[in-house]
Amino acid sequence: EVHLVEAGGDLVQPGGSLRLSCAASGFTFSDFEMNWVRQAAGKGLEWISYISRTGNFIYYGDSVKGRFSISRDNAKDLLYLQLNGLRVEDTAVYYCAREGPEFNFDYWGRGTPVTVS
Amino acid sequence: SSGLTQDPAVSVALGQTIRITCQGDSLKNFYASWYQQKPGQAPILVIYAGNKRPSGIPGRFSGSSSGNTSSLTITGAQAEDEGDYYCNSRDRSGGRGFGGGTRLTVL
Numbered sequence: 001e002v003h004l005v006e007a008g009g010d011l012v013q014p015g016g017s018l019r020l021s022c023a024a025s026g027f028t029f030s031d032f033e034m035n036w037v038r039q040a041a042g043k044g045l046e047w048i049s050y051i052s053r054t055g056n057f058i059y060y061g062d063s064v065k066g067r068f069s070i071s072r073d074n075a076k077d078l079l080y081l082q083l084n085g086l087r088v089e090d091t092a093v094y095y096c097a098r099e100g101p102e103f104n105f106d107y108w109g110r111g112t113p114v115t116v117s
Numbered sequence: 118s119s120g121l122t123q124d125p126a127v128s129v130a131l132g133q134t135i136r137i138t139c140q141g142d143s144l145k146n147f148y149a150s151w152y153q154q155k156p157g158q159a160p161i162l163v164i165y166a167g168n169k170r171p172s173g174i175p176g177r178f179s180g181s182s183s184g185n186t187s188s189l190t191i192t193g194a195q196a197e198d199e200g201d202y203y204c205n206s207r208d209r210s211g212g213r214g215f216g217g218g219t220r221l222t223v224l
Contacts (some may be wrong), residue, residue: 044218103207104150104165
């Protein structure tokens, strides 16, 4: 069974940094593209970042470009998101999501909360 | 902005049919996927590649598309279908994006 478990969310001051991780299990991690998606309280889903199977291709949403960095360790089945220059508006639950065929997100973790205050 | 537009809220009588739409230029070139989210839970995929259902998703969920509009149809809505529904797709530059979400109320 596919499992994605995020960790690393915390309370941090504006301008601070955090590193989120997502532990994958139940599938061959290196065979799948991965994404980070966030959701502020009472708001909609916001796509944050994408990484290809090998990490050769990476994309970011406009709101985090230049501040956040996605990476992966296929040997450890781990996905990461480095959050720098955090702003109050980055406060949200951060989900990792596996990308299935035709650009969909077929499995999601339960999310990890990040509060910037 | 993702460039995907959804109606903020819709309602449907129990057992009736509802169509939720998503509009955007990217949908002329890329399939939409649809997600259901209930309070306090992660989203789940209900339709992908325009009209395919993942294993475990009831047959009352279906998808379609025409031009720059993709639709999610629930035929015979049930009380458990209440929640927020989001469309998503990718764009030409490789990014992904979500619509603003549609809150479905089953009356």
